[in-house]
Amino acid sequence: MSVATRPSVDSQPSRRSRPALSEGKKQERKLGWLLCAPAAIVMVAVTAYPIIYSIWLSLQRYDLKFPDDREFIGLANYATVLSNNYWWTAFGVTMLITVISVTVELVLGMGLALIMHRTLIGRGLVRTSALIPYGIVTVVAAFSWRYAWTPGTGYLANLFSPEGAPLTERASALAIIIFAEIWKTTPFMALLLMAGLALVPDDLLKAASMDGASWWQRFTKVMLPVMKPAILVALLFRTLDAFRIFDNIYVLSAGANETSSVSMIAYNNLMKGLNLGIGSTMSVLIFLTVAIIAFIFVKLFGTAAPGSSDEDGRR
Amino acid sequence: MATETTSAKVKWGLLDAIVVVFALIPVLWIVSLSFKTTATLTDGNFIPREWTWDNYKLIFQTDQFVRALINSIGIALISTVIAVVLGTMAAYAISRLDFPGKKALVGVSLLIAMFPQVSLVSPLFNIERQLGLFDTWPGLILPYITFALPLAIYTLSAFFKQIPWDLEKAAKMDGATQGEAFRKVIAPLAAPGVFTTAILVFIFCWNDFLFAISLTSTEQSRTVPVALSFFTGASQFEDPTGAISAAAVTITIPIILFVLFFQRRIVAGLTSGAVKG
Numbered sequence: 001m002s003v004a005t006r007p008s009v010d011s012q013p014s015r016r017s018r019p020a021l022s023e024g025k026k027q028e029r030k031l032g033w034l035l036c037a038p039a040a041i042v043m044v045a046v047t048a049y050p051i052i053y054s055i056w057l058s059l060q061r062y063d064l065k066f067p068d069d070r071e072f073i074g075l076a077n078y079a080t081v082l083s084n085n086y087w088w089t090a091f092g093v094t095m096l097i098t099v100i101s102v103t104v105e106l107v108l109g110m111g112l113a114l115i116m117h118r119t120l121i122g123r124g125l126v127r128t129s130a131l132i133p134y135g136i137v138t139v140v141a142a143f144s145w146r147y148a149w150t151p152g153t154g155y156l157a158n159l160f161s162p163e164g165a166p167l168t169e170r171a172s173a174l175a176i177i178i179f180a181e182i183w184k185t186t187p188f189m190a191l192l193l194m195a196g197l198a199l200v201p202d203d204l205l206k207a208a209s210m211d212g213a214s215w216w217q218r219f220t221k222v223m224l225p226v227m228k229p230a231i232l233v234a235l236l237f238r239t240l241d242a243f244r245i246f247d248n249i250y251v252l253s254a255g256a257n258e259t260s261s262v263s264m265i266a267y268n269n270l271m272k273g274l275n276l277g278i279g280s281t282m283s284v285l286i287f288l289t290v291a292i293i294a295f296i297f298v299k300l301f302g303t304a305a306p307g308s309s310d311e312d313g314r315r
Numbered sequence: 316m317a318t319e320t321t322s323a324k325v326k327w328g329l330l331d332a333i334v335v336v337f338a339l340i341p342v343l344w345i346v347s348l349s350f351k352t353t354a355t356l357t358d359g360n361f362i363p364r365e366w367t368w369d370n371y372k373l374i375f376q377t378d379q380f381v382r383a384l385i386n387s388i389g390i391a392l393i394s395t396v397i398a399v400v401l402g403t404m405a406a407y408a409i410s411r412l413d414f415p416g417k418k419a420l421v422g423v424s425l426l427i428a429m430f431p432q433v434s435l436v437s438p439l440f441n442i443e444r445q446l447g448l449f450d451t452w453p454g455l456i457l458p459y460i461t462f463a464l465p466l467a468i469y470t471l472s473a474f475f476k477q478i479p480w481d482l483e484k485a486a487k488m489d490g491a492t493q494g495e496a497f498r499k500v501i502a503p504l505a506a507p508g509v510f511t512t513a514i515l516v517f518i519f520c521w522n523d524f525l526f527a528i529s530l531t532s533t534e535q536s537r538t539v540p541v542a543l544s545f546f547t548g549a550s551q552f553e554d555p556t557g558a559i560s561a562a563a564v565t566i567t568i569p570i571i572l573f574v575l576f577f578q579r580r581i582v583a584g585l586t587s588g589a590v591k592g
Contacts (some may be wrong), residue, residue: 004390008332010501018350021431025413028412028413028414029413029414029415031408031411031412031414031453032408032412032413032414033386033414033416035404035405035407035408035410035412036404036405036417036420037466038401038404038405038407039401039402039404039405039420039468040405040420040423042457042460042461042463042464043423043427043465044375044423046427046435046458046461047430047435047461049426049442050435050438050439050442051435053438053441053442054434054437054438057438058439058442061439079405085363091590101586112334114329115327118327119322119327119330120320120327120329121324121328121331122327122328124334124578124579125331126331126334126335127579127582128574128575128578129334129335129338130338130576131337131574131581131582132332132338132339132342132570132571132574133338133528134339134447134585135518135570135574135581136567136570137521137522137524137539137540137563137566137567137570138522138524138540139343139491139524139544139563140540140543140563140564140566141569142358142544143345143559143560143563144342144344144348144563145341145344146340147344147345147348147556147560148344152357152359153348153356153357153359153556154359155359155360155361157359157520158359163450183337183341186321187338190587191582191585191586192585192586193403194457194582194586195585195586195587198586207339207418221446223377226326236429237428237429240431241322242497244431244432244433246433246458246524246525247524247540249524250524250528250544251509251544262466263431263433263525264431266433266434266436267436267525267528268531268536269437270437270440270529271528276440276441278438279437280351280438282437283433283434283437283438284434284435286431286434287430287431287434288432288434289431289455290429290430292432
């Protein structure tokens, strides 16, 4: 992580520079650094420093309710969190939500991308409507779903479970959370995929259909290979985004009945428990998990060739 | 052939309709709730039986909501302006200049775009408390800028790469000064990209919930999404459903307007950054 964040303020530019840079080149470099410096400084200051600070905090017993007990305790917080059932339940829930929502979104998003890209009529209308879930405030959408599924107020609750309260049972609450997440983020997935669709040459599709390829063959043999990079980008972004799910759960179930995600319990630990030590430990663990997911993605699907399997053991 | 195109049109029309209905139903539902009277609020009807503006009157009379709305608008606007200015500078450098460390900057932006925001909540909470930034506008603006910057840099670099920069030289050869060349030739070409980026960044800041709920504690800097979640159970409102719905609709209006007027640009912005980044 520190490797990744440090180079932005590259302080040794001339180490292996060729002798005698022209005056213009030097000027260009200077201007480049000057223009990038503010953005780089803000990004690094607001992310790298806090994450290092939170590693430091995670090694301490630090409860804001008992500030005098602050003490360096090594990895004890990690032992506490990692041996705790709540953490693993939340971790499981987060993984479940991530896997299901991203899978469904990929399928639906592909469909939506095809519709937005190829529809013969009302293209503007479809694209405009699809942007609404993307743009709408997550909390607003979550409230809409919550009221829809609340018995009495809601049309969906009255329709599907007249005598139950779906948001108060674990399985149905999770299903609704996943559904809300899918509704909100499928358009984003679709837009990323549409960018990939636009790269598929029409001639190639025509040629394939001339050769008698069915629609499905054209899709799997022509479109998917061209779209592969776009699909991977979309998957990576959405996976990491789904993993940090918070808003929907907060509004829909407040994490009751074991529906908390890791973000939820980290937040609760800080705000309700006021335990900075444990909260920071969770922060670091979430950060590591995300780093591992990103790493696996890049390794599995990225440009990296096979042969780097020795990295697998790293946790 | 004619019948084939008609049937294709019908088929696409149906698919279009499914998408439109699916995308709009939750929005229409919350609009419907916001117009229901207290008596009909729990009837579960999708369309209100009686319409009323009472919920809107109610929320605009309470400090809790009005103050939050001001916070939301102020914080989102300031963050957008700063992020777009810093992003424009960096994106210009990335797309036009050659300098060491460029790749690193792009890499860092990508990392931050994927960064789990909740990991920053605990440390930022403590740092901001010590610096006196907790529960202030700058306390939210800072993380917003940070997480908006990758988005801004990607989108803007993609736009800037499409600008025919030779025009600038041409204008100068025709006798325009550097300033004129920039103002009359480059700025008009770059403006749509900058504007689109501003919309995307604004939507991002407007949308945030996690930072807003963790780094604020009073009305002083609480934004609407957070204020909404505090309406629940507040003694001020007997049944907050109507009020929450009205407030929710109010903060959805700017998004709807953006989407209606700038659909083409938003789509272009989101798709260009994704592939060429």
